Structures are given as structure tokens and as C-alpha cells.
Amino acid sequence: MTGQITRRGLAGLAALGLTASAARAQSWPARPIQLIVPYAPGGTGDVFARLVAEKLRGALGQNLVVENRSGASGTIGTQAVVRAAPDGYTLLFGQTPEIAIARNFLPDVPYDPATDLAPVALVGNAALALVVNAASPYRTVQELVAGAKARPGSLTFASAGTGTPGHFAAETLARRGGAPMVHVPYRGAGPALTDLLGRHVGFFFSGMPAAVPHVREGKLRMLAVSTARRMPSAPDMPTVQEGGIAEFDFSLWGGFFAPAATPAAIIERLNREVNQILRDPAVRDRLVAEGADVRETTPAQFAEFVRGEVTKYGRIITETGVKPA
Structure with missing residues (x-):
């Protein structure tokens, strides 16, 4: 009997908890x-x-x-x-x-x-956009990789922070392209884009929503998108894979x-x-x-x-x- 009462008591408490939770949800947001x-x-x-x-x-x-x-x-x-x-x-x-x-x-x-x-x-x-300053000499992925190979360690790239998708995308580009590059991490994409606009870094794999306005204004140049396929919003923009870097797919x-x-x-x-x-x-x-x-x-x-x-x-x-x- 005691066990039965205990089980009923526990069930009642659980039901009260669920009822209270449901009531909070119904009044949300207050x-x-x-x-x-x-x-x-x-x-x-x-x-x-x-x-x-x-x-x-x-x-x-x-x-x-x-x-x-x-x-x-x-x-x-x-x-x-x-x-x-x-x-x-x-x-x-x-x-x-x-x-x-x-x-x-x-x-x-x-x-x-x-x-x-x-x-x-x-x-x-969102695809990541490989962007450089509009004044950069690089117009394709191939040119960027060739420039980094010619002067190992001279090309810098920004990231929104160590361990972000843009960081891994750039490290993969450097590794698979055989072109040593220098990582410059920032506290977010906003500061990274600011320094790219100021020509303090060489390139940045930026999220497209953040980069596209600057590309449209002619301040940045987009070289490629990071996804395996071209983006419907930018059908004329090649992928990094088309630039010679195999199995490259980041978003x-x-x-x-x-x-x-x-x-x-x-x-x-x-x-x-x-x-x-x-x-x-x-x-x-x-x-x-x-x-x-x-x-x-x-x-x-x-x-x-x-x-x-x-x-x-x-x-x-x-x-x-x-x-x-």
C-alpha cells in the first residue's frame, strides 16, 4: 500500500510539474x-x-x-x-x-x-566568399595560390577567429595548394572585413551576406565561393574547386x-x-x-x-x- 501511495504521489508531482511547465509555455512570452x-x-x-x-x-x-x-x-x-x-x-x-x-x-x-x-x-x-581588396593584384584562385607559392609566408588571410569555418577553409586552401600562408584571427567577421577593406590582410573567406554589399560597392573583389557547387545567387562565380583545389566544400x-x-x-x-x-x-x-x-x-x-x-x-x-x- 505504501509503495502504491508513493508511486501515486510521484505521478501526481510529475503531473503538477508538467502542468506548471505547460502554463508557463502558454503565457510565454510575457x-x-x-x-x-x-x-x-x-x-x-x-x-x-x-x-x-x-x-x-x-x-x-x-x-x-x-x-x-x-x-x-x-x-x-x-x-x-x-x-x-x-x-x-x-x-x-x-x-x-x-x-x-x-x-x-x-x-x-x-x-x-x-x-x-x-x-x-x-x-x-551560406557559402563563404573568397574575397580580396579591390586593389589586390589577384583575380582568380589560381593567381592567389601562385602568388603565395612565389613568396612563401608573405600572403596573410583573415578569419573571424581561430577554428571558424573561414579559418579551416583558408588552411585547407594553403595545404592543398602547397602555398604557405599566414593566419590573422579576429574577434568576428566585422573586424576582419574592416581590415581587409583597409588592405591590412590579403584575403578572407567571409560569409556571403557580410561580403556581398562591399563587393557590390566595388570595395572588395570576390574570387570564388567555397561550396562544391556554384550558388544560384552568383551563377557566374566559380567555386574554389574549379580553381584547382579538389574536394573543397565549406559553408x-x-x-x-x-x-x-x-x-x-x-x-x-x-x-x-x-x-x-x-x-x-x-x-x-x-x-x-x-x-x-x-x-x-x-x-x-x-x-x-x-x-x-x-x-x-x-x-x-x-x-x-x-x-x-
């Missing part, structure tokens, strides 16, 4: 929401995040404050979300580095994306995450709203025009995508031999 972008303003993730956040404010009926909290290849801002209360009021716009790369690359990363974060919705998957994706244990009802509401925003022709056209492959996903599909990316970058890290700074 106050402003914080969206952390773990990089400096101006990068691809920042462009993606702010474009969707602007529409999400109206859809949720609450202010959504975007905060750029950069450092340590995105892990500082990500850790802040992992530590936040799982109540839907702190979200992350996560990207390839801090989600797919960190656990394979950084031995002391203080979180595990697989258990500490709940995938909400993928926003887009930068971004999407919404919440702390683990965030109520499923909140995750599902966010997923529906984000996917609805991605159907907006103005949003979709803006993302596609700047080089993004826009995808709608369920939370489960996004989680599966993330697992595949973690596996892929594990192989890339082994191949390049890149170590944390």
Missing part, C-alpha cells in the same frame, strides 16, 4: 526576449539574426533584444545561453563554429551542444537554439514563427540574394543536421592539423 549572437556586429550570423529578429518581434508581440557577445570563436556567448534559465527568454543564434566545431577542436569548451542546447530552427546555410550556417530543458511548447512555437518568417518573400529574397540557402526545418530535423555537421568537422580538423591558439 516580457522581452534576449537573443545572443556570439560574434561582433557585421558578420553573417549577425545579418541573419537581425533580419529574422526584426520580424520575430511582431510575431511574438514582445521586444527581442539582439546582443552581440563575442569572443573565443563564439563559445563565450554560447556559454551564457547554456547557463541561462530554460524559460524561453534567452536564445542563441548559433553558427557552425561554436556548435559544430567547438567540441572537436577546443579541449576545454565548457558545454556540449548535444546536451546543453535545444535546436529550434535552421535559418540558412557557414546559422539557426536558433534555446537552453536545454526549455519547454517543448516554446520550442515548437519559436520553430513555427521562424519558419513562417522564412516564407516571407522579402526575407527569403534578401537571404538568397546574399548567398544563403534558406531551409525550413523541424526541431528534430535541425538536430539531425547539427549532428552531421559535427561529424564532418571532426574529419576536417584531423586533416588540416589545425590546433587551438
Whole structure:
């Protein structure tokens, strides 16, 4: 009898917990929401995040404050979300580095994306653009590689941080091209682009949304895209593979995450709203025009995508031999 009462008691407590969780989810959001972008303003993730956040404010009926909290290849801002209360009021716009790369690359990363974060919705998957300053003598991948070979160690390349996709793309280009190059890491794509515009570095694998405006203004020159196939938004732009670097395929994706244990009802509401925003022709056209492959996903599909990316970058890290700074 005692055991039966205990089991009933436990079941009752569990039911009360579920009821309380459901009630919180139904009243959400009741106050402003914080969206952390773990990089400096101006990068691809920042462009993606702010474009969707602007529409999400109206859809949720609450202010959504975007905060750029950069450092340590995105892990500082990500850790802040992992530590936040799982109540839907702190979200992350996560990207390839801090989600797919960190656990394979950084031995002391203080979180595990697989258990500490709940995938909400993928926003887009963007090619990286190999860009140089408009005054650079290089107009093709072949010319850039040949120049680096002729003067080993003289050509510098920027990255949004050690261990980012752009860093691995450039290291792969140098390794497979047989052309030693010098890495110059920055705290985000914005500062890297600033120094490329100022001719302080030789080239940069930038997310296309961040680079395209400067290319259109004639300040930067795009030599190639990093994906295996040409992008529909830039069909005349060759791939790095076409420039002679075999099996070269890199991209930068971004999407919404919440702390683990965030109520499923909140995750599902966010997923529906984000996917609805991605159907907006103005949003979709803006993302596609700047080089993004826009995808709608369920939370489960996004989680599966993330697992595949973690596996892929594990192989890339082994191949390049890149170590944390």
C-alpha cells in the first residue's frame, strides 16, 4: 500500500510539474526576449539574426533584444545561453563554429551542444566568399595560390577567429595548394572585413551576406565561393574547386537554439514563427540574394543536421592539423 501511495504521489508531482511547465509555455512570452549572437556586429550570423529578429518581434508581440557577445570563436556567448534559465527568454543564434566545431577542436569548451542546447530552427546555410581588396593584384584562385607559392609566408588571410569555418577553409586552401600562408584571427567577421577593406590582410573567406554589399560597392573583389557547387545567387562565380583545389566544400550556417530543458511548447512555437518568417518573400529574397540557402526545418530535423555537421568537422580538423591558439 505504501509503495502504491508513493508511486501515486510521484505521478501526481510529475503531473503538477508538467502542468506548471505547460502554463508557463502558454503565457510565454510575457516580457522581452534576449537573443545572443556570439560574434561582433557585421558578420553573417549577425545579418541573419537581425533580419529574422526584426520580424520575430511582431510575431511574438514582445521586444527581442539582439546582443552581440563575442569572443573565443563564439563559445563565450554560447556559454551564457547554456547557463541561462530554460524559460524561453534567452536564445542563441548559433553558427557552425561554436556548435559544430567547438567540441572537436577546443579541449576545454565548457558545454556540449548535444546536451546543453535545444535546436529550434535552421535559418540558412551560406557559402563563404573568397574575397580580396579591390586593389589586390589577384583575380582568380589560381593567381592567389601562385602568388603565395612565389613568396612563401608573405600572403596573410583573415578569419573571424581561430577554428571558424573561414579559418579551416583558408588552411585547407594553403595545404592543398602547397602555398604557405599566414593566419590573422579576429574577434568576428566585422573586424576582419574592416581590415581587409583597409588592405591590412590579403584575403578572407567571409560569409556571403557580410561580403556581398562591399563587393557590390566595388570595395572588395570576390574570387570564388567555397561550396562544391556554384550558388544560384552568383551563377557566374566559380567555386574554389574549379580553381584547382579538389574536394573543397565549406559553408557557414546559422539557426536558433534555446537552453536545454526549455519547454517543448516554446520550442515548437519559436520553430513555427521562424519558419513562417522564412516564407516571407522579402526575407527569403534578401537571404538568397546574399548567398544563403534558406531551409525550413523541424526541431528534430535541425538536430539531425547539427549532428552531421559535427561529424564532418571532426574529419576536417584531423586533416588540416589545425590546433587551438
